[in-house]
Amino acid sequence: xxxxxxxxxxxxxxxxxxxxxxxxxxxxxxxxxxxxxxxxxxxxxxxxxxxxxxxxxxxxxxxxxxxxxxxxxxxxxxxxxxxxxxxxxxxxxxxxxxxxxxxxxxxxxxxxxxxxxxxxxxxxxxxxxxxxxxxxxxxxxxxxxxxxxxxxxxxxxxxxxxxxxxxxxxxxxxxxxxxxxxxxxxxxxxxxxxxxxxxxxxxxxxxxxxxxxxxxxxxxxxxxxxxxxxxxxxxxxxxxxxxxxxxxxxxxxxxxxxxxxxxxxxxxxxxxxxxxxxxxxxxxxxxxxxxxxxxxxxxxxxxxxxxxxxxxxxxxxxxxxxxxxxxxxxxxxxxxxxxxxxxxxxxxxxxxxxxxxxxxxxxxxxxxxxxxxxxxxxxxxxxxxxxxxxxxxxxxxxxxxxxxxxxxxxxxxxxxxxxxxxxxxxxxxxxxxxxxxxxxxxxxxxx
Amino acid sequence: xxxxxxxxxxxxxxxxxxxxxxxxxxxxxxxxxxxxxxxxxxxxxxxxxxxxxxxxxxxxxxxxxxxxxxxxxxxxxxxxxxxxxxxxxxxxxxxxxxxxxxxxxxxxxxxxxxxxxxxxxxxxxxxxxxxxxxxxxxxxxxxxxxxxxxxxxxxxxxxxxxxxxxxxxxxxxxxxxxxxxxxxxxxxxxxxxxxxxxxxxxxxxxxxxxxxxxxxxxxxxxxxxxxxxxxxxxxxxxxxxxxxxxxxxxxxxxxxxxxxxxxxxxxxxxxxxxxxxxxxxxxxxxxxxxxxxxxxxxxxxxxxxxxxxxxxxxxxxxxxxxxxxxxxxxxxxxxxxxxxxx
Numbered sequence: 033x034x035x036x037x038x039x040x041x042x043x044x045x046x047x048x049x050x051x052x053x054x055x056x057x058x059x060x061x062x063x064x065x066x067x068x069x070x071x072x073x074x075x076x077x078x079x080x081x082x083x084x085x086x087x088x089x090x091x092x093x094x095x096x097x098x099x100x101x102x103x104x105x106x107x108x109x110x111x112x113x114x115x116x117x118x119x120x121x122x123x124x125x126x127x128x129x130x131x132x133x134x135x136x137x138x139x140x141x142x143x144x145x146x147x148x149x150x151x152x153x154x155x156x157x158x159x160x161x162x163x164x165x166x167x168x169x170x171x172x173x174x175x176x177x178x179x180x181x182x183x184x185x186x187x188x189x190x191x192x193x194x195x196x197x198x199x200x201x202x203x204x205x206x207x208x209x210x211x212x213x214x215x216x217x218x219x220x221x222x223x224x225x226x227x228x229x230x231x232x233x234x235x236x237x238x239x240x241x242x243x244x245x246x247x248x249x250x251x252x253x254x255x256x257x258x259x260x261x262x263x264x265x266x267x268x269x270x271x272x273x274x275x276x277x278x279x280x281x282x283x284x285x286x287x288x289x290x291x292x293x294x295x296x297x298x299x300x301x302x303x304x305x306x307x308x309x310x311x312x313x314x315x316x317x318x319x320x321x322x323x324x325x326x327x328x329x330x331x332x333x334x335x336x337x338x339x340x341x342x343x344x345x346x347x348x349x350x351x352x353x354x355x356x357x358x359x360x361x362x363x364x365x366x367x368x369x370x371x372x373x374x375x376x377x378x379x380x381x382x383x384x385x386x387x388x389x390x391x392x393x394x395x396x397x398x399x400x401x402x403x404x405x406x407x408x409x410x411x412x413x414x415x416x417x418x419x420x421x422x423x424x425x426x427x428x429x430x431x432x433x434x435x436x437x438x439x440x441x442x443x444x445x446x447x448x449x450x451x452x453x454x455x456x457x458x459x460x461x462x463x464x465x466x467x468x469x470x471x472x473x474x475x476x477x478x479x
Numbered sequence: 480x481x482x483x484x485x486x487x488x489x490x491x492x493x494x495x496x497x498x499x500x501x502x503x504x505x506x507x508x509x510x511x512x513x514x515x516x517x518x519x520x521x522x523x524x525x526x527x528x529x530x531x532x533x534x535x536x537x538x539x540x541x542x543x544x545x546x547x548x549x550x551x552x553x554x555x556x557x558x559x560x561x562x563x564x565x566x567x568x569x570x571x572x573x574x575x576x577x578x579x580x581x582x583x584x585x586x587x588x589x590x591x592x593x594x595x596x597x598x599x600x601x602x603x604x605x606x607x608x609x610x611x612x613x614x615x616x617x618x619x620x621x622x623x624x625x626x627x628x629x630x631x632x633x634x635x636x637x638x639x640x641x642x643x644x645x646x647x648x649x650x651x652x653x654x655x656x657x658x659x660x661x662x663x664x665x666x667x668x669x670x671x672x673x674x675x676x677x678x679x680x681x682x683x684x685x686x687x688x689x690x691x692x693x694x695x696x697x698x699x700x701x702x703x704x705x706x707x708x709x710x711x712x713x714x715x716x717x718x719x720x721x722x723x724x725x726x727x728x729x730x731x732x733x734x735x736x737x738x739x740x741x742x743x744x745x746x747x748x749x750x751x752x753x754x755x756x757x758x759x760x761x762x763x764x765x766x767x768x769x770x771x772x773x774x775x776x777x778x779x780x781x782x783x784x785x786x787x788x789x790x791x792x793x794x795x796x797x798x799x800x801x802x803x804x805x806x807x808x809x810x811x812x813x814x815x816x817x818x819x820x821x
Binding site: 119135146196 | 526529530531533534536537539540541543544545549551554555556557558559560563565566569570572573574575576577579580581584585626627776778779782783786790791794798801804805817818819820
């Protein structure tokens with residue numbers, strides 16, 4: 033272990049932990065905003081209760097997302113000073129813009145929304161949660177434009193010993209960042225939709241607040257169907273773009289070792305990194321991989337062996353993460369379609385086993401999100417900025433082992449504890465249902 | 480217009496406004512158990528800044544982001560050199576944020592007691608560390624060609640500690656005044672009285688800081704060169720005296736406003752003294768990080784200036800609006816009746 037490895041590990045721990053909360057925030061803010069719009073339009077009090085119930089869960093989740101986000105901004109400087117110095121001229125801008133344009137808006141309107149039920153009009157209250165939803169998604173856009181630049185650097189020149197921005201427009205229209213943003217927000221919607229579906233299914237199984245949870249379920253099922261299909265559609269474009277811009281990552285994702293035309297897709301494969309081949313590859317669909325990547329069955333796919341050894345990503349974890357993510361994504365479409373069909377036809381309670389399955393599905397979209405990021409970030413290695421700067425050159429020079437050992441241990445402990453408390457509270461309030469969400473008015477002790 | 484100077488000013492403004500706004504949250508947090516005699520008081524305190532604390536913290540994120548975008552070399556070196564204090568700061572800010580959110584979500588006295596202590600400690604640590612960090616930035620960090628020669632212990636030099644204590648006292652005073660203005664009845668009265676008591680040690684530490692600064696830093700050189708800027712430290716001192724006078728006249732709101740000016744003035748005094756450095760080197764001025772040798776390119780500064788000039792005014796407008804929306808005092812009854820309250 034050295035400072036570099038520990039810093040990478042720490043970045044993985046802190047960003048993956050942060051990313052437990054982000055997708056739900058992305059999706060649930062939009063979902064609550066849709067509910068509250070229905071409340072404003074219909075005047076039906078049930079939608080107000082729905083907004084409050086799902087909103088409470090949203091806030092518990094949101095708090096951890098906010099506080100763990102600061103870590104990421106600070107860490108670029110703390111652990112990756114050489115990176116920050118080399119690319120700050122172009123990479124710092126989207127981060128600063130994210131804070132100025134999105135974070136202020138999000139933080140102000142979340143306050144209005146949470147504390148303003150009796151202070152602002154119904155319409156304005158609904159407007160506030162829309163502002164939160166827009167701001168949250170907007171912050172996603174800026175951070176993914178920043179990440180998109182690390183994946184596919186554009187709009188810069190190398191000057192004065194660093195990368196300097198020369199074309200802001202190129203940065204904000206970088207297809208890599210925009211596709212990633214599209215793929216990510218609908219992945220967030222998927223997490224939120226299955227979160228609502230699963231909790232609603234739990235209550236429907238207990239036959240509590242049936243009307244309330246049927247309405248929640250039905251809305252969420254529609255949201256899920258839309259989101260899961262969009263994840264696949266945008267994901268397809270995204271992967272095709274990766275094939276063009278990051279051929280090494282693409283080769284690892286598909287475990288293609290040798291360059292070939294008319295590349296088949298093996299439905300079953302397992303890479304053997306040591307011998308630079310696949311241990312198993314069966315059920316080939318001829319030309320499918322070439323077609324998916326370049327929309328041409330004869331297109332050439334570069335193999336991993338065509339890259340120098342020190343420019344190859346670790347194949348096995350990238351390959352497995354990608355496969356598993358795609359498998360889960362496909363599974364979500366099927367489940368969402370079934371859920372939507374049953375909900376629309378009033379058949380939900382006829383299939384208790386399916387409802388039980390839906391409760392168990394809650395964590396799966398979270399896992400799919402994490403897997404996607406493993407593909408994205410591990411697949412970019414050994415580069416921190418693809419083709420421009422290696423991760424090993426990016427770490428802070430002033431750091432000592434003891435500092436990073438301490439910080440990594442601290443983050444792991446603190447995050448572990450907070451994650452535990454957060455899940456405890458989420459489960460507690462999710463179980464209680466809408467009538468009992470309120471913490472009892474106090475005065476019982478103290479005094 | 481020299482954009483380096485524009486960004487230097489913006490950098491100073493972002494930090495000052497952050498300290499002015501989060502200062503009262505940190506201060507009220509430190510006093511959480513002292514002022515909050517019972518659970519209902521404590522809920523009033525947390526809810527008094529409930530709708531705004533998150534927005535206040537965003538000024539810190541923006542200050543960090545602006546440093547990254549406009550002065551990437553300073554960002555890189557400042558954050559990696561100050562690794563351990565920043566880490567402790569992060570831990571504290573993380574704990575503080577979740578404490579507000581989690582505290583009242585369970586009824587048990589042990590649960591709430593734990594989070595109450597968490598709030599006190601996680602408010603004290605950032606206040607102290609920000610002071611220590613800025614004290615050391617004012618006096619310069621030991622850096623030269625070979626890099627950084629400091630350590631956490633070295634940061635805790637006498638001047639660093641005096642600066643840390645100054646920040647703690649500024650924020651505690653600020654927080655007491657905020658609670659006085661935002662609560663009612665006995666809690667508000669106690670907060671006001673505490674503010675009067677705390678003002679004396681605050682004045683002492685402020686005088687000590689101003690005197691010590693003359694020996695520990697080169698901040699005053701700029702004021703000798705351009706005495707017109709003396710207006711800022713004078714304003715800070717005047718506002719600090721104003722705090723006590725307004726308190727004496729029973730006008731806590733004016734005292735709070737004066738406290739805001741004090742904090743802006745103190746940070747402003749330090750930042751003006753730094754110019755054109757962002758972080759001076761205490762070893763060799765050649766290795767000081769200045770607004771010229773650590774900045775982004777002209778093009779990036781131009782883009783960022785455009786963004787800032789469009790969005791910062793908008794942000795300020797809706798921030799003012801949200802403070803007006805929640806200007807009412809928070810009462811124990813209102814908190815108990817509001818199921819959405821912290």
